[in-house]
Amino acid sequence: MTDQTKSSTPAKPPFWRDPDKRALVFQGVFLLLVVVVLFTLIRNTMLNLEARGISSGFGFLETSTGFKIAETLIPYDESSSFFTAFLVGLLNTIKVSVIGVFLATILGFIMGVARLSKNWLVARLSAVYVDTLRNIPLLLQLFFWYFAVLRPLKNPKQADNFFDIIFLSNRGLYGPKPIFEDGSGLILFALIAAIVGIIVLRIWAKKRMENTGERFPVFYTSLGLIIGLPLLALIGTGFPVSWDIPELKGFNFRGGMVMTPEFSALVFALSIYTSSFIAEIVRAGIMSVDKGQTEAAYSLGLKPSWTTRLVIIPQAMRVIIPPLTSQYLNLTKNSSLAAAIAYPDLVSIFAGTALNQTGQAVEIMGMTLAVYLFLSLTISSLMNWYNASKALVER
Amino acid sequence: MIKKVVLSSLSVAVASTLMMGTAHAGATLDSIKEKGFIQCGVSQGLPGFSNADEKGNWTGLDVDFCRTTAAAIFGDADAVKYTPLSAKERFTALQSGEIDMLSRNTTWTQSRDTSMGINFAGVTYYDGQGFMVRKDLGVTSALELDGASLCTNQGTTTELNMADYFSQHGMTFEPVVFEKSDEVVAAYDAGRCDVYSTDASGLAAQRTKLAEPEAHIVLPEIISKEPLGPAVAHGDDQFFDIVKWSIFVTVEAEEMGLNSSNIKAAAANKDAAPAVKRFVGAEGSLGENLGLEADWAVNVISQVGNYGEIWERNVAPLELPRGLNNLWSKGGIMYAPPLR
Numbered sequence: 001m002t003d004q005t006k007s008s009t010p011a012k013p014p015f016w017r018d019p020d021k022r023a024l025v026f027q028g029v030f031l032l033l034v035v036v037v038l039f040t041l042i043r044n045t046m047l048n049l050e051a052r053g054i055s056s057g058f059g060f061l062e063t064s065t066g067f068k069i070a071e072t073l074i075p076y077d078e079s080s081s082f083f084t085a086f087l088v089g090l091l092n093t094i095k096v097s098v099i100g101v102f103l104a105t106i107l108g109f110i111m112g113v114a115r116l117s118k119n120w121l122v123a124r125l126s127a128v129y130v131d132t133l134r135n136i137p138l139l140l141q142l143f144f145w146y147f148a149v150l151r152p153l154k155n156p157k158q159a160d161n162f163f164d165i166i167f168l169s170n171r172g173l174y175g176p177k178p179i180f181e182d183g184s185g186l187i188l189f190a191l192i193a194a195i196v197g198i199i200v201l202r203i204w205a206k207k208r209m210e211n212t213g214e215r216f217p218v219f220y221t222s223l224g225l226i227i228g229l230p231l232l233a234l235i236g237t238g239f240p241v242s243w244d245i246p247e248l249k250g251f252n253f254r255g256g257m258v259m260t261p262e263f264s265a266l267v268f269a270l271s272i273y274t275s276s277f278i279a280e281i282v283r284a285g286i287m288s289v290d291k292g293q294t295e296a297a298y299s300l301g302l303k304p305s306w307t308t309r310l311v312i313i314p315q316a317m318r319v320i321i322p323p324l325t326s327q328y329l330n331l332t333k334n335s336s337l338a339a340a341i342a343y344p345d346l347v348s349i350f351a352g353t354a355l356n357q358t359g360q361a362v363e364i365m366g367m368t369l370a371v372y373l374f375l376s377l378t379i380s381s382l383m384n385w386y387n388a389s390k391a392l393v394e395r
Numbered sequence: 396m397i398k399k400v401v402l403s404s405l406s407v408a409v410a411s412t413l414m415m416g417t418a419h420a421g422a423t424l425d426s427i428k429e430k431g432f433i434q435c436g437v438s439q440g441l442p443g444f445s446n447a448d449e450k451g452n453w454t455g456l457d458v459d460f461c462r463t464t465a466a467a468i469f470g471d472a473d474a475v476k477y478t479p480l481s482a483k484e485r486f487t488a489l490q491s492g493e494i495d496m497l498s499r500n501t502t503w504t505q506s507r508d509t510s511m512g513i514n515f516a517g518v519t520y521y522d523g524q525g526f527m528v529r530k531d532l533g534v535t536s537a538l539e540l541d542g543a544s545l546c547t548n549q550g551t552t553t554e555l556n557m558a559d560y561f562s563q564h565g566m567t568f569e570p571v572v573f574e575k576s577d578e579v580v581a582a583y584d585a586g587r588c589d590v591y592s593t594d595a596s597g598l599a600a601q602r603t604k605l606a607e608p609e610a611h612i613v614l615p616e617i618i619s620k621e622p623l624g625p626a627v628a629h630g631d632d633q634f635f636d637i638v639k640w641s642i643f644v645t646v647e648a649e650e651m652g653l654n655s656s657n658i659k660a661a662a663a664n665k666d667a668a669p670a671v672k673r674f675v676g677a678e679g680s681l682g683e684n685l686g687l688e689a690d691w692a693v694n695v696i697s698q699v700g701n702y703g704e705i706w707e708r709n710v711a712p713l714e715l716p717r718g719l720n721n722l723w724s725k726g727g728i729m730y731a732p733p734l735r
Contacts, residue, residue: 049512051629051630052490052512052628052629052630053509053510053512053629054490054510054511054512054629055510055511066555066558066559067554067555067558067570068554068557068558068561068568068570069570070569070570070571070572078558078559078562143578146582147581147585150582150585150586150587151585153586155586170585170586170587171544171569171587249542250541250542250543251540251541251542251543251544251589252542252543252544252569252589254542261587262571339549339573339574340573340574340575340578341573341578342546342571342572342573342578342582344572348549348572348574352483352549352550352574353483353549353550353554353572355483355487355550356482356483356486356549356550356551357506357550357555358510359486359487359490359507359510359511359512361487361490
């Protein structure tokens with residue numbers, strides 16, 4: 001016996017015949033090659049830039065830009081640094097993406113549900129909407145909306161006047177801007193309190209329903225809270241809010257808040273284009289829920305609206321969320337077409353004007369790429385987290 | 396999995412290294428001679444400067460200075476291929492070697508000349524930034540433009556000049572900045588802006604594209620110096636010299652009274668003045684010094700013409716006055732160093 005076991009143990013093969021070790025060596029060589037190539041690439045770039053007298057490095061970020069930007073969320077003027085301009089562009093990109101995603105989701109859900117409607121006209125209209133909009137290139141839609149928004153509008157002197165506080169002209173939609181004076185901190189506090197209250201209420205209502213089966217009108221209570229509490233605070237502090245009403249001075253309106261034609265057109269185009277894709281995703285999600293689920297819900301005596309809200313949508317969401325994430329990513333990346341219609345987003349300001357003024361393509365494109373990567377990864381991870389929370393828990 | 400990732404990143408890296416190789420090709424002139432043509436960066440359509448007709452033939456002042464260089468190098472002014480570029484793309488295209496020279500109404504500034512790895516070969520057009528407005532606005536001076544919206548192009552000196560001018564005069568404005576000039580014109584025409592601002596020559600050229608050109612006026616103020624000229628990338632001084640001197644010979648020819656119709660006769664004339672003999676290459680070694688044929692200047696003038704002819708052909712139809720762009724001897728500042 002002992003003899004046999006000894007002879008059956010094969011002699012240890014040399015390492016080049018051991019697949020595991022061989023693979024390790026190959027991967028090591030590959031890795032080394034990649035490092036060498038990357039190193040040469042970076043070194044080459046640096047040397048070439050230097051040989052051609054092209055400035056490099058990130059020093060330019062601190063110098064002042066010298067150009068003006070029309071729409072900024074943070075204070076910015078010509079003497080601000082290129083880094084501030086970068087932030088202005090970034091915030092404008094985020095602004096248009098967030099609003100675009102919000103509107104696209106609402107529109108997409110309405111259109112998706114409408115396409116499944118039993119009403120022939122509603123279903124057909126939705127089908128036409130989807131098939132037209134998703135088959136026209138976004139850039140063309142952008143130009144269409146921009147010039148479609150622009151052409152019919154009058155110049156500021158003949159602006160459409162709504163109650164002397166809102167003015168619509170080809171310079172944009174001007175409206176009053178609230179100015180919070182001393183003591184208005186309480187209003188913000190009331191708003192936060194209302195939001196916290198709603199979250200607590202939802203958790204409590206869910207628990208109560210699970211325990212006793214009684215339902216609580218969460219929606220209307222929440223609505224009351226979010227309007228009522230700040231309103232109470234407003235009355236309690238004696239209206240410490242004044243309005244900055246836009247006024248026509250010279251060429252244009254001064255003061256107030258403005259929604260420019262560029263911003264409107266970009267939000268319009270992005271959300272409508274993306275909503276046509278979301279509509280199809282929603283339709284797919286709803287159709288993926290087995291008809292038996294509806295029948296089961298009806299047989300339990302659930303109202304049709306409850307059936308949709310409590311049975312179909314939660315199950316459809318499992319199918320909807322992953323492709324929805326892609327659409328959110330697309331919308332964010334598509335917002336970079338803004339440069340075509342003069343909306344000052346990151347690509348327009350930073351990868352456009354700033355790149356041209358400094359000539360430092362490598363650094364600027366690198367930063368811009370990094371930003372889009374960061375934005376996309378953030379959206380993905382948020383949506384993945386949401387997906388995980390909605391995924392079917394199998395027992 | 397790891398292998399896959401490694402492999403794909405490796406191929407990307409190799410591809411990028413290969414692309415780097417072409418970008419840093421030593422001598423521009425060698426590669427031009429090898430290809431047999433000049434790749435010239437021009438605008439995407441600016442009448443009078445660089446504009447393509449429906450058959451794809453490019454004409455204009457900027458185009459003619461691509462052609463002078465081709466005539467000097469190959470003796471054939473048509474040995475040029477054109478790359479239309481937006482204002483934003485132009486410097487990157489030149490830096491990366493995608494084009495051999497940039498002749499795209501580009502302003503020569505100190506920072507562009509020193510920090511972008513490019514050299515300006517001369518001035519082919521002395522320009523300045525102006526403003527165009529609708530006549531019915533009743534504006535007669537740029538100083539009345541406080542609070543106006545200004546449409547302009549992205550990535551130009553225009554953006555900087557506007558900001559300087561308005562803050563210097565304590566005025567505010569709203570910039571509306573587009574990537575391409577066609578959109579600038581369309582937005583201005585649609586009434587998005589009160590003012591369209593760019594180089595005065597550009598205003599005259601773009602005005603022809605407006606729905607009603609007569610309904611607009613160019614304001615008298617010129618707020619900046621915009622010397623426009625071709626640029627080349629660092630790294631090939633010989634090519635730089637050739638581009639520079641193919642500009643100067645057109646100015647010199649106009650001053651000497653040589654033009655496309657009499658240059659051949661002048662070249663054949665054995666009793667011509669010494670300056671003319673040097674010009675046509677019958678005497679001296681001007682061509683040789685540049686690494687060109689002796690009759691390079693004859694080719695330039697006979698095929699493209701002198702500066703005056705180039706102006707008359709391209710810019711005069713825009714009804715722009717010759718002004719600063721006249722010869723120094725006629726009240727302008729066009730001046731060529733001596734050819735000797």
